[in-house]
Amino acid sequence: GAVVSQHPSRVICKSGTSVKIECRSLDFQATTMFWYRQFPKQSLMLMATSNEGSKATYEQGVEKDKFLINHASLTLSTLTVTSAHPEDSSFYICSAKRGADTEAFFGQGTRLTVV
């Protein structure tokens, strides 16, 4: 099967600091990865599409300078939450696709708490 690993699973940081979340496709190459955010009891909201070797495409309303995405290789994408604030506390999930018409495989998610 296709495995997507996300790290860390849980992080607590102080307000004003930056946090990096990693998303790795362990057994396949992913030219495209996606970053989602989920608030309690709500659906998954797409934040950005991460393309290997190029700039990420951000959804409307998502601050690209606050949520830095890097897709340096076919198996790794990172999301950095810069100058985190308590309102950034949320559940962040990445996903990766193997091809155009295949399902997306999700990481385990990262629970970010900013205090």
Add this chain to the structure above:
Amino acid sequence: DQQVKQNSPSLSVQEGRISILNCDYTNSMFDYFLWYKKYPAEGPTFLISISSIKDKNEDGRFTVFLNKSAKHLSLHIVPSQPGDSAVYFCAASARSAGNKLTFGGGTRVLVKP
């Protein structure tokens, strides 16, 4: 504007009976549809998908039906098991939009023993 809607926030069903989850969409460009199962504090797990060229796809206890004219899809789980208790999300994607997934709001399923 929500392009993918799951109008039932919750569903309770007896073990062994059928669970039917519904999903409606508005974007006619969607050409691929998926169902995911999710537990709290975990990432979604893929269940089953269907391409717009089909109207039915079956995998074990899970069957997805697609009615393109009504822009409606459903997931049938039969027989339902207590381990099926989770939140189920339908998602849709369009090749013209880079295949990014748009999720519905989810339906919480509780299977009673």
